[in-house]
Amino acid sequence: MSTASAPETFDSWVGHDVTDVVKGELKFEPVPVKPWDEDDIDVKVTHCGLCGSDFSMLAGHFFPLLPQQVCGHEIVGEVTRIGSQVKDVKVGDRVGIGAQCDGCLECEWCVKGEEQFCPQMTFTLGAPYPRGNAKGTFSHGGFAKYWRGPARFAIPIPASLDSAEAAPLLCAGATVYSPLKYYGAGPGKNIGVVGIGGLGHVAVMLAKAMGASVTVLSRGEAKRDEAKQLGADDYIPTTKDAAADVKGRERSLDFIICTINPESLPASDYMTMLKPRGTFVLLGIVPKPLELSTMGMVVGVSGIAGSQIGSPAELKELMEFAAKHKIRPWVQKCSMDNINQAMADYQAGKPKYRIVLVNTDNGGTL
Ligand SMILES: [Zn+2]
Ligand SMILES: [Zn+2]
Known part of the structure; x- marks a missing residue:
């Protein structure tokens, strides 16, 4: 897959300063996409859960806000493109991406499959990539039409799990x-x-x-x-x-x-x-x-x-466990077009218990 054919921007809901989250004014605009690496996939985002960490990030509690901050880290969607080094995921698969989207892949924690403890663990909602063509550029989350990142952190969603109900499992x-x-x-x-x-x-x-x-x-x-x-x-x-x-x-x-x-x-x-x-x-x-x-x-x-998030291996295990035991998180679906209203509802404590944003034009159903 050549970089020449990859898109240069993804339309996303963006925070520009910390008052955006308070006022509920994320802007829908194009955001430069992660430089393509051959272990990457592109995902057409159908669903994305709304988590407290998205608010903390947008409010600048964790790090200073990026010029274009795209949060969202309970992402579910369909794989539309894969790199030449991607083995376990194919175009058309339904996958989920949680709070981690990369790591160094070389340290003791990455090597033994506990990537969440990697010193260069990359948060999905706006952190620097530690390697590859994207090194030093910042990750973007799932408040967007598309997502790109390493396939290693994409979790297969079992067929019996509903996409909206699978999303909250990811974080x-x-x-x-x-x-x-x-x-x-x-x-x-x-x-x-x-x-x-x-x-x-x-x-x-x-x-x-x-x-x-x-x-x-x-x-x-x-x-x-x-x-x-x-x-x-x-x-x-x-x-x-x-x-x-x-x-x-x-x-x-x-x-x-x-x-x-x-x-x-x-x-x-x-x-x-x-x-x-x-x-x-x-x-x-x-x-x-x-x-x-x-x-x-x-x-x-x-x-x-x-305790914090689990490893990709644990997430895969959780998805299988949830499918087997019919774990169905309580979700309230909302069009991603109405993300600002959803954020206000979240802050007012209204959701029981997870708001999941849906891109209907990407095939998600309300
Ligand atoms: Zn979260
Ligand atoms: Zn590592």
Whole structure:
């Protein structure tokens, strides 16, 4: 495939400064496309989920904004072009791209298939490519008509998975699947899930499908019924008095996955629920430093850990698992043409639980 035949721009929804995200003013315009490498594919984007990290990126919380910032990292679409070195993907395949779109491919982590730990791990939503013709240029996400990047990070979507429901698995799903697997969710394990939103609702479904018992902690009674619908075995309505909320539940959980990022997280109180050697797993980046009581951790021999996205291999495994166990994230579909309204709805906390943007002119259905 020659570079001469490759398009030079992809029409995309672009953030230009940090106020764009607040005002909901992404602009639809052509964006120069990644220089072609022979391990690349082009994907006609049909769907793209809307994730909290897109907002953090567009708000400049992670890095300064690029001149043309294109976010979106729960991308599903059809492969329209492949490079000469691409082996496992063919034109016409339905694939997904999550939060990582490249790595150095040479370090110990890339070599052993844990590319998410590569020191040059490339975020899909606007980070420098570390290699090839694109070295030093920045990645663009899926708020666009087309996406280009290395085939290694494109995940096959099993035929039985709906594209809109597969999209949230690519970031939200991967972010909870990875720690559920690592900490051994399965029969006989009691797991806590803090927060029912884009990540938490998938965590409950996955943990149940793995055979674990699940206790949900969520503010007030608002989500009790929904937690039950998702399969949760128990529900703790949380208040401002976290110590009282969890009283009588001491040493009941093997590990806790915390999907929320409030201003101040009562981690020490929640950690009293951990069995000895249990782990409190943080997925959200808390703005302020955490205050932790070491007494509970030492006596309970419990720990606190972070977790992030999974590897491409884990994502493939998750897709197969989701197909086998009929995991269906709760999605609300919205035309990508209305992305600015969708972003306002997201910020108002309206989605239950994931907004998926759809390019109908590329074959996506609302
Ligand atoms: Zn995400
Ligand atoms: Zn690497």
